[in-house]
Amino acid sequence: MYYSGLYRANMNSWTDTAARSIILFLTLFMCFVATRSQIAVPRTAHKLNEPQGECNNNNCVEDSASVINKWSLPLLRSGDKKLYLGIFFKANWYKAAQYCRYHGMHLASISNQEENDKLEKYIKDNGLGHEHFWTSGTDQAEEGSFFWLANGRPIGYTNWNAGEPNNFKYENGEEEHCLELWNRDGKGLKWNDSPCSFETFFVCEM
Ligand SMILES: [Ca+2]
Numbered sequence: 684m685y686y687s688g689l690y691r692a693n694m695n696s697w698t699d700t701a702a703r704s705i706i707l708f709l710t711l712f713m714c715f716v717a718t719r720s721q722i723a724v725p726r727t728a729h730k731l732n733e734p735q736g737e738c739n740n741n742n743c744v745e746d747s748a749s750v751i752n753k754w755s756l757p758l759l760r761s762g763d764k765k766l767y768l769g770i771f772f773k774a775n776w777y778k779a780a781q782y783c784r785y786h787g788m789h790l791a792s793i794s795n796q797e798e799n800d801k802l803e804k805y806i807k808d809n810g811l812g813h814e815h816f817w818t819s820g821t822d823q824a825e826e827g828s829f830f831w832l833a834n835g836r837p838i839g840y841t842n843w844n845a846g847e848p849n850n851f852k853y854e855n856g857e858e859e860h861c862l863e864l865w866n867r868d869g870k871g872l873k874w875n876d877s878p879c880s881f882e883t884f885f886v887c888e889m
C-alpha cells in the first residue's frame with residue numbers, strides 16, 4: 684500500500700510537472716506568435732513603401748480613388764509605367780534623379796494628357812497639390828530643347844504654364860533648365876522650368 688501510494692504520489696507529481704511544462708511551453712509559444720505578428724505589420728509597411736517592380740494587390744493603384752483607406756502610399760499605374768512620389772525629403776534635380784536610379788527607377792516622364800491628369804489627381808488627392816515636383820524633363824543639353832531624361836525622347840505633349848518655359852536668369856547666374864510641376868496660380872500642376880539646384884519633391888517612374 685505504501686509502495687503503491689508513493690508510486691501514485693510520484694505519478695501525480697510527474698503529471699503536474701508535465702502539465703506545467705506543457706502550459707509554460709504553450710504560453711511561451713503564444714507569446715512568440717503574438718510578437719511575430721506584431722512585428723510583421725511594420726515590416727510589411729516598410730516593404731510596401733519601397734519601390735517595387737511588379738504590381739500586386741497592395742503596392743499599385745489604378746487611380747487615387749482606391750488610396751483613401753490604405754495605410755501606405757502605393758505606386759500609381761499609368762499605362763505601362765508605375766509612378767512613385769518622392770515625398771519624404773526634398774532634393775535638387777540631380778539628387779532626385781540619383782535617388783530614382785538608385786532604386787531602379789528614373790525621374791518621371793509625362794507622355795500625354797491622360798497621364799498628366801492622372802498624376803495631378805493622384806498628387807492632389809494625397810494632399811500635395813501645393814508642392815513642387817521634379818520630373819526628368821530638362822534642356823541642359825541644348826537651351827530650349829527639352830527632353831525626358833527618363834527615355835531620351837524630346838518632349839512631345841506639353842502642359843507648360845503661361846509664359847513658361849522662360850529660362851529665368853537669377854542673380855547668381857543660374858538659369859532654369861529643369862522641368863517641375865507647380866501650381867503657380869491655382870490653375871493646377873502646370874509645367875515650369877526651374878533652376879535645377881532648387882530642392883523639392885519629385886516623381887520617379889519605373
Ligand atoms: Ca533652360
Ligand SMILES: [Ca+2]
Nearest residue numbers: 849859875876
Ligand atoms: Ca520658369
